[in-house]
Amino acid sequence: MSEEKRKIVVPGETITTEPGYLPGEGTRKEGNAIIATRFGLADINEKLVRVIPLSGVYMPRKGNxxxxxxxxxxxxxxxxxxxxxxxxxxxxxxxxxxxxxxxxxxxxxxxxxxxxxxxxxxxxxxxxxxxxxxxxxxKDGLIIIINPSKVPRVIGKGGSMVNLIKNETECNIIVGQNGVVWIKGKSIESELLAAKAIRLVTEKSFIEGLTEMVQEFLNKG
Amino acid sequence: MVYKRVDGRAFDEMREIKAEVGVVPRAFGSARFSFGSTTAIAAVYGPRQLHPQHLQDPQKALLRCYYDLASFSVAERKKPGPTRRSYEISKVTEWALAPVVMLENFPNAVIDVFIIITQADASTRCAGINAAALALAHAGVPMKELVSSVSVGKIDKQLVVDVCKEEESYEEGEGATDIPMAFLSESGKISLLQLDGKISPEELKKAIALGKKAAKKVYQEQIKALKKVKE
CATH class of the missing domain: 2.40.50.140 (Nucleic acid-binding proteins)
Incomplete structure (x- = not known):
């Protein structure tokens, strides 16, 4: 993953005009230009250009x-x-x-x-x-629905974010790729705390150092 | 002959533009767009399942627009509910937006766009289209580009950009002609062109050129509004 700052693009905006790039998700190619077709963050990884959407519906993919x-x-x-x-x-x-x-x-x-x-x-x-x-x-537990485009943030890199919430609240959490989240804990209080933490992640998904913030939030709760 | 516009604007100057996205929390995407006191709010729901089933198209999604004036948006109270006029504007809004929305990605589904005018001071369909384009982008709907719309008028013999209500009602000399138009933001293709009044072909060409220039400014404001959000 490229760590350089990702730029917000709007549909129709040209991301790059240099030759040799491949159009990925949320983009199209017109001559050499790669143009965004969705509102989101432009991400260039090696030669693949894609747009990470900030919103939108869940589109099913095999294996999800x-x-x-x-x-x-x-x-x-x-x-x-x-x-x-x-x-x-x-x-x-x-x-x-x-x-x-x-x-x-x-x-x-x-x-x-x-x-x-x-x-x-x-x-x-x-x-x-x-x-x-x-x-x-x-059979039991708590279901919450979040924006499907926030699912990767809730899961975190290699599951880091969801594991943090799991460990801190002692809940079992399954994040569906479609934005439906199942939380099962020992008590309703712990489930509600986990739900709150997940909501916090979706609301503040752009803040840097989000993991620390969630950690702090959970310690307080 | 008019020498000055009622609000002191230059002939090619638009009223102040305000644009913002995310104004309707429950919608998939939403936006507010104003030309001076003309204000439109657009909310997008979908792509979602389309019922009744006989409306479904297995090749592409249906784009369904609903335009209406709020009853308090005009000086004389407007009876709530759709009118002949609002049906027409809903339809032309659909046609103005359809070329950019990638409907073929969502067969059998529907994308609903609701546009409510909360304050009407002429050019409401243009404000509505601008708000709808923003709301669609904000909802994460795949689009080839945005749509920017503006109205050009001919007041007596003078071409003016972004007509306001007082200008629209001008009756002396040649009277007022109102030409709402919409352009695809990047390619500059025309997706809406209506005309209410009288104008010569040469002047219409001039009017379109003026509108195109103004639409570019509208587009800049739309980009600004979208890039402001971080959510």
């Missing part, structure tokens, strides 16, 4: 761990609201246990929260799976 809410049940699976412009589908074939098709509500009912992994993103629809460690229904 997300948290969704069951909103409908069909004859062969469940429909999940995943905080994206599209619904996700969880087919029964993507469940790791034996399923009796007569009553699917036994496994996941409407309103249940599920930790799932994006298995497939096709033109028409998104398929998710609960096959895998740590995936499945959420």
């Amino acid at each position: 761990t997300i948290i969704g809410k069951v909103i409908d049940i069909t004859f062969n699976g469940w429909l999940l609201d995943i905080n994206a412009p599209y619904l996700a589908f969880l087919p029964i074939s993507e469940c790791p246990f034996f399923i009796d098709k007569t009553d699917l509500t036994e496994y996941f009912d409407i309103g249940d929260m599920i930790i799932a992994k994006v298995a497939l993103v096709k033109h028409r629809g998104i398929d998710v799976t609960v096959k895998g460690r740590g995936l499945g229904k959420i």
